Amino acid sequence: MDRWSKGRVILVGDAGYSTGVSGRGTTLAFIGAYILAGEIGRHQDHTKAFIQYETLMRPYVTAAQEMTPGSIRLFMPKTRTAIALRNTLLSFAARPAVAGLIKRLTESKAAEKVTLPDYETTLVQQ
Ligand SMILES: Cc1cc2nc3c(=O)[nH]c(=O)nc-3n(C[C@H](O)[C@H](O)[C@H](O)COP(=O)(O)OP(=O)(O)OC[C@H]3O[C@@H](n4cnc5c(N)ncnc54)[C@H](O)[C@@H]3O)c2cc1C
Incomplete structure (x- = not known):
C-alpha cells in the first residue's frame, strides 16, 4: 500500500x-504492532503517531x-x-543442509539490520 493511514484508520x-x-509476514505484523503501540504511547496526537x-x-x-532472485521460481x-x-x-526442510539453503534464499540481510526503538524505557521516563 502507498499509505497506511487515512483519518483514524491505520x-x-x-x-x-x-x-x-x-x-516474513508474521515478523512484520508483530513489529508493526509493536511500533504502532509505542508511537501511540509516545504521542498525544494520533496523526503524529501514524x-x-x-x-x-x-x-x-x-x-x-x-x-x-530466483526464489519465487523455486517455490x-x-x-x-x-x-x-x-x-x-521441502519434505527434507527440517534437515540442517536444506534449512540452511532455504534460509539463504529467503533471508533479507537489510531487514536484519533494523534496530527497534525501546519504548518501554522511553514511556517509563515520561
Ligand atoms: C501458506 C502461508 C505460509 C506462511 N508462512 C509464513 C512463515 O513461514 N513466516 C512468516 O513470518 N509468515 C508466513 N506467512 C504469512 C503470515 O501468515 C501473515 O503475514 C500473517 O499472518 C499476517 O498477520 P496479520 O495479523 O496481518 O493477518 P492475518 O493473520 O491474516 O489476520 C487477520 C485476521 O482478521 C480476520 N478478519 C478478516 N476480515 C475480518 C472482518 N471483516 N472482521 C473481523 N475479522 C476479520 C481474519 O479471519 C484473520 O483472523 C504465511 C502465510 C501463508 C498463507
Whole structure:
C-alpha cells in the first residue's frame, strides 16, 4: 500500500504490507504492532503517531519485501518435474543442509539490520 493511514484508520500486518512468499509476514505484523503501540504511547496526537509509525516501519517493510532472485521460481515452479523437485526438497526442510539453503534464499540481510526503538524505557521516563 502507498499509505497506511487515512483519518483514524491505520493498517498493520498483511493489510498494509504483505510480503507474499518471502516468509516474513508474521515478523512484520508483530513489529508493526509493536511500533504502532509505542508511537501511540509516545504521542498525544494520533496523526503524529501514524506518521512516525510509517516513517520507522516503511524501510523495514521495503527491505523485508526484497526477494532473492530466483526464489519465487523455486517455490512456485511451472513444470511437473520442478514441482516434484520442490516437493522433495521441502519434505527434507527440517534437515540442517536444506534449512540452511532455504534460509539463504529467503533471508533479507537489510531487514536484519533494523534496530527497534525501546519504548518501554522511553514511556517509563515520561
Ligand atoms: C501458506 C502461508 C505460509 C506462511 N508462512 C509464513 C512463515 O513461514 N513466516 C512468516 O513470518 N509468515 C508466513 N506467512 C504469512 C503470515 O501468515 C501473515 O503475514 C500473517 O499472518 C499476517 O498477520 P496479520 O495479523 O496481518 O493477518 P492475518 O493473520 O491474516 O489476520 C487477520 C485476521 O482478521 C480476520 N478478519 C478478516 N476480515 C475480518 C472482518 N471483516 N472482521 C473481523 N475479522 C476479520 C481474519 O479471519 C484473520 O483472523 C504465511 C502465510 C501463508 C498463507
